[in-house]
Amino acid sequence: MGAVLKFFGYNLGIIGNGHDMTNNxxxxxxVDKVIGSDRLAQWRYVLPHSLLVDVTxxxxxxxxxxxxxxxxxxxxxxxxxxxxxxxxxxxxxSLKPVINATGVILHTNLGRAPLSEEALDAMVRRAGxxxxxxxxxxxxxxxxxxxxxEELLCKLTGAEAALVVNNNASAVLLALTAxxxxxxxxxxxxxxxxIGGGFRIPDVMRQSGAKLVEVGTTNCTYIHDxxxxxxxxxxxxxxxHSSNFRIQGFSHSVTLQELVELGRKYDIPVFDDLGSGCxxxxxxxxxxxxxxxxESVSLGVSLAFFSGDKLLGxxxxxxxxxxxxxxxxxxxxxxxxxxxIDKVRLAGLAVTLGHYxxxxxxxxxxxxxxxxxxxxxxxxxxxxWVQSLGGLARxxxxxxxxxxxxxxxxxLPTRTVAIGSKTKSSRNSEVAxxxxxxxxxxxxxxxxRLENDCLLLDPRTVLPEHDExxxxxxxxxxxxxxx
Ligand SMILES: *Cc1c(COP(=O)(O)O)cnc(C)c1O
Numbered sequence: 001m002g003a004v005l006k007f008f009g010y011n012l013g014i015i016g017n018g019h020d021m022t023n024n025x026x027x028x029x030x031v032d033k034v035i036g037s038d039r040l041a042q043w044r045y046v047l048p049h050s051l052l053v054d055v056t057x058x059x060x061x062x063x064x065x066x067x068x069x070x071x072x073x074x075x076x077x078x079x080x081x082x083x084x085x086x087x088x089x090x091x092x093x094s095l096k097p098v099i100n101a102t103g104v105i106l107h108t109n110l111g112r113a114p115l116s117e118e119a120l121d122a123m124v125r126r127a128g129x130x131x132x133x134x135x136x137x138x139x140x141x142x143x144x145x146x147x148x149x150e151e152l153l154c155k156l157t158g159a160e161a162a163l164v165v166n167n168n169a170s171a172v173l174l175a176l177t178a179x180x181x182x183x184x185x186x187x188x189x190x191x192x193x194x195i196g197g198g199f200r201i202p203d204v205m206r207q208s209g210a211k212l213v214e215v216g217t218t219n220c221t222y223i224h225d226x227x228x229x230x231x232x233x234x235x236x237x238x239x240x241h242s243s244n245f246r247i248q249g250f251s252h253s254v255t256l257q258e259l260v261e262l263g264r265k266y267d268i269p270v271f272d273d274l275g276s277g278c279x280x281x282x283x284x285x286x287x288x289x290x291x292x293x294x295e296s297v298s299l300g301v302s303l304a305f306f307s308g309d310k311l312l313g314x315x316x317x318x319x320x321x322x323x324x325x326x327x328x329x330x331x332x333x334x335x336x337x338x339x340x341i342d343k344v345r346l347a348g349l350a351v352t353l354g355h356y357x358x359x360x361x362x363x364x365x366x367x368x369x370x371x372x373x374x375x376x377x378x379x380x381x382x383x384x385w386v387q388s389l390g391g392l393a394r395x396x397x398x399x400x401x402x403x404x405x406x407x408x409x410x411x412l413p414t415r416t417v418a419i420g421s422k423t424k425s426s427r428n429s430e431v432a433x434x435x436x437x438x439x440x441x442x443x444x445x446x447x448x449r450l451e452n453d454c455l456l457l458d459p460r461t462v463l464p465e466h467d468e469x470x471x472x473x474x475x476x477x478x479x480x481x482x483x
Contacts, residue, residue: 024073028063031056039080043087052083055090059083097444099466099473103414103458105370106276106404110447112309112316113404114366114463119314119351126347133343146331148346152353156279157293157304159321163331164308164349169199170339171305171318172273176208176236178333179269179326183235188221189214190253191240195275201240210235219251223258230266236302237263241275241291256291260300269302269326276404277306277319279356285371287402287410293321302326308345310404313367314352315345366463371402371412373460379415381459381467386417388474392431392481393419400460412460419448419455428453430483438477446473 034056035044043052059082067073100110115123136143146163153162165171176185185205192214194200205212213234215225226237237259256272263270278290290311296304303326308317318339320330330336341349355364362368382395398416420432432455439446439455448457462470 020072021067021070024067024071025064027073028060028067029076029079031060033076034060034080034083037076037080039077039084043084047087052087055086056083059086099444099446099470100461101446101448101457101459101470103398103400103416103449103456103461104403105367105400105461106310106402107461108404113313115313115315115348116352116355116364116366118355118364119348122347122351123315123344127344131343131347133346145340145343145346149350149353152350152357153319153321156353156356157321158297159304159323161322161324161327163320163327163336164341164346165318165320165336165339166341167309167316168273168275168277168305168307168318169204171320173204173208174330174333174335174339175271175303175305175320175326176205176210177335178330180208180210180235182209182211184211184213184229184231184233185236185238185271186213186215186226186229186234187238187240188216188225188253190216190218190221190247190251191238191242193240193242193245201238201273219247219249221253223254223262226254226259226262230268234266234268236269236271238271238273240273256296256299256301263302264300269323270300272296272301272304274304274306276310276312277304277308278311280311280361280368282311282371282402282410285412287371287412290410297321303330307404308349308352311367311402312352313361313365315348317341317345317349369463370400370460375413375415377464378459381464382415382417382457384467385457385459385470385474388471388478389417389419390478391422392435392478393417394421396421396456398456398458400458414458414460416456416458419457421454427483431455431481434481434483435477438480439473442473442477444469444473446470 031053034040035052040052059079062082063074063079098110100107102110106112132143134143134145149164150162153159165174187201192201192212202212211233213229215221215229239256239259256270260270262268274291274293274296276290278292279294281292282288282290293304293306301322303320303322306312306319308314308319312319320327352365355361362372379395386393386395394417395415396418398414399411400414401412402410419435420428432450432453436448436450436455439448446457448455450456457470459467
């Protein structure tokens with residue numbers, strides 16, 4: 001009763017109901033009674049009793065607090081329903097499929113690159129059984145996991161050696177730790193940046209034990225700025241691709257070629273954090289040029305790093321290519337073990353790289369299918385979606401973006417379905433936000449983007465094989481829309 005008295009102390013408004021409250025508290029069912037109710041029968045035989053007791057106690061505690069706030073005790077059936085919902089939420093996986101209609105191809109919050117059918121197939125199969133991950137089937141002795149992708153990466157990029165780790169942040173951390181700890185790394189001030197999601201070059205540098213030496217100014221860095229900063233403690237010159245922003249107007253930056261020449265002159269390695277790591281030329285699709293891995297390698301960088309799940313279109317991974325002597329040092333470093341990639345993603349990465357080697361990347365890799373999708377096809381699909389929306393939407397011109405820290409500012413012309421655009425303007429945003437919510441709650445969830453009081457759905461980032469699902473979702477959702 002202590003809680004009740006304390007409660008009386010500062011909420012005088014319900015003193016008059018004190019007697020009811022005490023009665024209400026008395027009517028709280030026991031844990032056993034709740035667990036024994038019909039609604040929880042399905043769980044009684046499958047869940048450990050202790051878990052049922054735990055969850056029931058939590059729900060009863062909530063109920064007790066609610067009574068102390070002056071509300072009546074809910075019937076047993078309602079309390080059991082709450083317990084059922086809590087258990088259901090607990091056992092149902094919270095990672096759910098989402099249809100990405102945002103028009104952002106590499107959406108980090110939505111899991112970046114979707115994978116090709118063949119990559120998925122390899123991943124499912126390797127996950128479900130044993131494989132020769134670190135086992136040489138010729139000799140019967142222990143092997144290295146890198147062999148499954150190293151040759152592919154070398155052939156594709158022209159590099160002498162390659163290594164794959166957990167993600168690109170790991171790749172940069174590993175290289176700086178193994179090769180620049182307690183030494184200095186020179187970076188242009190305009191490149192000592194935050195990529196997003198907590199990846200900041202100065203922080204990674206600090207973590208590795210390397211000292212960041214920033215040169216130049218935010219907008220201008222010249223080759224002599226680097227040269228003046230070189231000291232006996234310099235371990236590397238680092239270029240970072242400013243993947244998510246672009247400096248416009250009065251600016252100057254040093255080319256990779258100049259940097260490599262400077263490195264050669266002083267015998268200092270050059271590292272290149274490419275971010276997205278493009279292997280195909282994006283200018284063919286009207287996009288701004290993105291630095292390509294092959295270029296960095298042929299210019300002679302010691303190491304280049306890039307993500308596996310950005311423009312490469314594979315599973316999450318960090319790829320390191322470059323000179324053998326440097327790659328081997330990373331391979332042997334203890335941190336490489338801590339940052340290693342698992343067999344499942346390795347299998348998906350090998351298949352993805354194979355698509356490039358076989359010249360079928362544009363047809364097979366979803367990211368590239370989306371980039372290469374003809375505008376006429378997008379328009380036709382958008383019109384199909386509009387028809388299922390019963391006069392709430394129309395097709396308008398818009399822009400898709402590559403995203404994921406690649407091609408800053410790069411946009412592709414698209415056609416979007418604008419929901420809310422045909423209603424009276426005062427209701428546009430109401431229609432748009434209600435539809436957005438209903439579509440997020442749909443299974444599978446469909447996520448678009450809200451812009452100018454409309455909900456925009458971009459077919460470019462939805463694979464055509466998912467159109468049927470989208471159309472059904474739109475029909476179902478419109479029927480549930482209450483304004
Ligand atoms: C995206 C990015 C990273 C981080 O890569 P992850 O694979 O997300 O760890 C690092 N550097 C640059 C330049 C990037 O664009």
